[in-house]
Amino acid sequence: MLCLPSDGLAATHRIASALAAVVGPGDVIVLNGDLGAGKTTFTQGFAEALGVSEPVTSPTFTLVQEYVGAYRLHHLDVYRLSGPDEVQDLALDELLDDGGITIIEWGDRISTELPADRLTVSIELGEPHCPDHRRFSLEPAGESWTSRIDRLVLGLGV
């Protein structure tokens, strides 16, 4: 597991860009973190690095938002689903199968429905007196992610 601190928006976007530099077609990224931790903010930085030009807005109510950059980007929020049974309403298999990249906020809730190869990014809020601080934990699952995390670290120069 790779742990990276962020002291604000710029650092968060640097981490998101470094991740965008090592992704490829079919990748699945799970984003965990409490309300206000910055899951959508992280996705905005990631999408921008992929060359998405339109604003990335929260998928909480719409469940799925789609963008096109260097790859097709599916941005999901599964908070409102009550369990894996309801994933079929999202047509998740089709999303995972179209050669795009899928980012899933609160993805741990449907982990049994997700491919074994995936990256889990967890975001923790800093102490109350440092409201801009975050701690990112990147947990790779599967061989391809393990090697790519090394490249990501090189990219960040940490």
Place this chain on the structure above:
Amino acid sequence: MARPMTETILGIETSCDETAAAVVIGGRDIRSNIIATQIDLHAEFGGVVPEIAGRAHEQHITATVAAALDEARVSAAEIDAVAATVGPGLIGSLLVGVSAAKALALVWDVPFIGVNHLEAHFEAALLEDPTLDPPLLIILVSGGHTMLVAMDATRRFQLLGRTLDDAAGEAFDKVARYLELDFPGGPVIDRLAKSGDPTAVKFPRPMLRDGLDFSFSGVKTSVINHVRANPDYDVNDIAASFQAAVVDVLVTKARRAADQIGANGICLAGGVAANSALRAAVTEAGAADGRRVLLPRLDLCTDNAAMVAASGWWRLRSSGPDKLDAGADPRLKVNFVDDLGL
């Protein structure tokens, strides 16, 4: 063949968590507006649960349509067209209403009209007062959307501003969730705010000075930061201060947009249009600027089928009926015009 101006349209809405049916004559005369509320089913989950919504729509649709016809005192033979929301929304929910509408259109041998849910919301305020002259500025504020939209006399729409992150209604729901209040969060915050001090905490007003776009994610986060740093917070004061920040940004930008297009009036639309502080602030701004203000009555703010029937009436006139093989589109976009020249 000239159509009469007085078509009787059955509207059906199932895009999210309400099963609704309505009969509207001539795009403005509401004869019935039935909503089978599902809030009780959803409350325990703290949000809309799509699968449950789909199943509940199936359970409610027949009775809801029957009630709409019954209350309107019209027979099936008097319906001239059937309109249904075809998107955007949850696919499982949309399909229930779209399938029902197509089946009825086929059996009754009348046109089927596919309606965009957002364009229907734009229509809701005008149902209250169809005499209001365009151009109009519409403030659409709901859980999924926050937009400033210009509308001209031919029902063409131009997007003037939108949220760049969270929708206004979503910010209300998420702040309520963080404060462990009931779902849906908007009405609860509205109620608590009445006993709170809106100046107690000065939450940020993002992007207040520039442009017509919105950003509400930062307001939500600053509420969370404030509550974490001040565990002995007063929930009424937080609700009032948060609501004041959101309303302030919405109204400031709406006035700017209305000036820009020379709007004759301002219409509120969407679920957050039920918020009492927003209604008061828009009314006050209209009086100060000499603009008419249209606040839809509460059952026309939230998802309803009267607005679908009305929007369907306009669509039937402008582009005719849709084919019965037209599907639902969960990610349907509004057909915005780049520049109305206002």
